Amino acid sequence: MEHILLHPTYFPSILQMATIAQAKAIVFEIQDNYQKQTYRNRCYIAHTNGKLLLNVPIKHSKDGSRQKMKDVVVENAFPWQKEQWRSIQNAYRTSPFFEYYEDELAPLFLEPVGTLLDFNLKIYELLAGLIGIETTTSLSKVYEVSPTSIDKRYLANAKTERQTELQPYTQVLEAHHGWLPNLSVLDLLFNEGPNTLNYLESQKLKNIPT
Secondary structure, eight states: OOEEEEOOOSSOBHHHHHHHHTOSEEEEOOSSBOOSSBTTSEEEEEETTEEEEEEOOEEOOTTOOOOBGGGOEEOOSSOHHHHHHHHHHHHHTTSTTHHHHHHHHGGGGTSOOOBHHHHHHHHHHHHHHHHTOOOEEEEOSSOOSSOSSEEOGGGGBSSSOOOOOOOOOOOTTHHHHOOOOSOBHHHHHHHHGGGHHHHHHHSOOTTSOO
16 A cells, blocks of 8 residues: 555554555644544454444533534543543453563553544554554644545544445454454454554455545
8 A cells, every 4th residue: 555644543543554564654744633532542443242333532622613623621520540440451351462461551541631633653663563464654734635645544434434345354242243344443453463464454444435
């Protein structure tokens, strides 16, 4: 793949991370307006009863006006980090590689969070290091309606999930609800461990519509 334009999202989906792993370079969109109900502040993991939504609460503007994504501040008035980390532990404690990555990921749920953008970029950098992704990344300078890079910003849209052709892998809770496609890359990491990068690089993405 060539240069790809993407939104930095909260614990990105497997499809988004496969796109990054196969790209020559990534430009993260940071000049756009924040939009609700997107993967900018949410992700899905596997749980006993199926998909579980993890949602990062944000502070909305007092007058209801639009906010730039880079200006959105996380709401820390209640212990959402503690609750989400507990959910992840409950879901993946018995997975093959959870304990292998646990100590690296735990600080994300213990340290105070400022802006959503900085938090998402921090998450990406950690995940890329754990997985072994070496794709070059940069940040957008201006917002482009018709970008020169390949536009994959739609991957952050949580309302209309695109059809995927991701290969199944063994999921620790598969016996409860069957195989669940395109969860957060955390699911892949905890189940596949060091094989995560190989999996991401081997997915056939060319047939996914833009």
